[in-house]
Amino acid sequence: MTPLSARALPVANHQEPLQRSVPRADRVPNKKIIRELNIKVTTQRLMILDVVRNGPSHFTAQDVFEAVAARHPEIGFATVYRFLRTLSEHKYVTEVRMGGMPARYEWAGKRHHDHLTCASCSKIVEFENTEIERLQEKVAKQFGFSLTGHVLELYGICPECRAKENAADRR
Amino acid sequence: MTPLSARALPVANHQEPLQRSVPRADRVPNKKIIRELNIKVTTQRLMILDVVRNGPSHFTAQDVFEAVAARHPEIGFATVYRFLRTLSEHKYVTEVRMGGMPARYEWAGKRHHDHLTCASCSKIVEFENTEIERLQEKVAKQFGFSLTGHVLELYGICPECRAKENAADRR
DNA sequence: AAGTTAATTGCGAATGACTTTCATTATCAG
DNA sequence: CTGATAATGAAAGTCATTCGCAATTAACTT
Ligand SMILES: [Mn+2]
Ligand SMILES: [Mn+2]
Ligand SMILES: [Zn+2]
Ligand SMILES: [Zn+2]
Numbered sequence A, B: 001m002t003p004l005s006a007r008a009l010p011v012a013n014h015q016e017p018l019q020r021s022v023p024r025a026d027r028v029p030n031k032k033i034i035r036e037l038n039i040k041v042t043t044q045r046l047m048i049l050d051v052v053r054n055g056p057s058h059f060t061a062q063d064v065f066e067a068v069a070a071r072h073p074e075i076g077f078a079t080v081y082r083f084l085r086t087l088s089e090h091k092y093v094t095e096v097r098m099g100g101m102p103a104r105y106e107w108a109g110k111r112h113h114d115h116l117t118c119a120s121c122s123k124i125v126e127f128e129n130t131e132i133e134r135l136q137e138k139v140a141k142q143f144g145f146s147l148t149g150h151v152l153e154l155y156g157i158c159p160e161c162r163a164k165e166n167a168a169d170r171r
Numbered sequence C: 001a002a003g004t005t006a007a008t009t010g011c012g013a014a015t016g017a018c019t020t021t022c023a024t025t026a027t028c029a030g
Numbered sequence D: 001c002t003g004a005t006a007a008t009g010a011a012a013g014t015c016a017t018t019c020g021c022a023a024t025t026a027a028c029t030t
Helices: A030-036 A043-054 A061-069 A077-089 A130-142 A159-170 B030-036 B043-054 B061-069 B077-089 B130-142 B159-170
Strands: A093-096 A104-107 A114-118 A124-128 A146-157 B093-096 B104-107 B114-118 B124-128 B146-157
Touching: A030 A043, A043 A061, A043 A077, A043 A104, A061 A077, A077 A093, A077 A104, A130 A146, A130 B130, A130 B146, A146 A159, A146 B130, B030 B043, B043 B061, B043 B077, B043 B104, B061 B077, B077 B093, B077 B104, B130 B146, B146 B159
Parallel strands: A114 A146, B114 B146
Antiparallel strands: A093 A104, A114 A124, A146 B146, B093 B104, B114 B124
16 A cells, blocks of 8 residues: 555444544543533533534434434433533534534544545545645645645545446446 | 645736636627526626626625626616526536625636635635535545545635734734 | 532524525527 | 517515524533
């Protein structure tokens, strides 16, 4: 695997247990994380954080709401949105809003990566490409900008969906 | 300018007249473009298309609405949205929806490019980087995807805003 | 442990960007 | 010119997200 090649990252869907590059962060108790934000440790915040950290990645606010509501039905949407925003502002989660669909979030305690999404079945592959990152810096510098962030989302058709399409066409 | 370097593209803001890579498309009358879509040639479509093609780039539906309404106050929002969608579906305009803000559109009769946006003053620089494009293809192929599109938006602080910040800090 | 109080919650209403509905109007093939 | 059909505009509807606010609660302070 050359430094130029993209590396697949474990995704919730096809994931097997394996050691992460940031194992420590994953052991920090939720309570501590909330305290570090200088806000009150409430049951709802603990529950939301639990879902955020231990549930599937690339979740929507709705996903979090439903997961929490399963055990704590009084939870309100506003609470979920408010806390997700706080987490996002403090870089604990990454928020991606695209294409007029609900925002998706993911716990940021993992290595930086971008997404390759199947336009047909919405499957998400995470990848990391240092060469692209480097070129982005270079572009920014070229225009005198200091780069503060980026959004790179690739869209395509995954092998499975392509196979299905072919089968359908052939018929 | 090496093949690795990004090329600045003319942007409405700081633009000087210069020959485009697709001059022909820019001469096609609006009427003809609409006819090619097999839809009726209406006054509102002609006016919208005029704004889309001759107004500033990276406009919102609201921008188009206001520009058209200036001369034709009966125009409705629905008409603007409907036609922008049609144009977008037929690749005459590119639609970019990001960060929970209104979608921005641009006439697609120009070379493909991505955007570098100032997080402070919202200035937009268009750039083109064939090396990044190539690497995107490579990533997709690596995962067996056929690439159908991508969104690459870089965020940073432009030189001017950086200067302002420094001045403010120093004081 | 009880009291104080400011942060937090959950509800419902409000927003904002579209989209849909539908009665009225305009286009254009014949 | 004329009728069939598409397009328009006003208003109502969606949908994700945010706001306002009275009731609740976490985290101090006695
Ligand atoms: Mn991810
Ligand atoms: Mn552009
Ligand atoms: Zn797929
Ligand atoms: Zn700026």
